[in-house]
Amino acid sequence: MPYKFSPSSLSLLKECPRCFWLRFRMGIKRPAGIFPSLPNGMDRILKAHFDSF
Numbered sequence: 001m002p003y004k005f006s007p008s009s010l011s012l013l014k015e016c017p018r019c020f021w022l023r024f025r026m027g028i029k030r031p032a033g034i035f036p037s038l039p040n041g042m043d044r045i046l047k048a049h050f051d052s053f
Contacts, residue, residue, distance in 0.1 A: 012030065
């Protein structure tokens with residue numbers, strides 16, 4: 001078996017079979033969602049605002 005599957009890759013299969021196929025057959029990773037960048041952006045804006053005081 002040429003592939004080693006982790007629990008996260010198996011959950012990807014459950015969530016989105018097409019994303020799983022693209023990941024392991026074509027080497028295309030699933031795009032990152034907006035959620036991780038949203039808190040970082042808000043944190044940056046709030047820090048810049050409060051640092052001005």
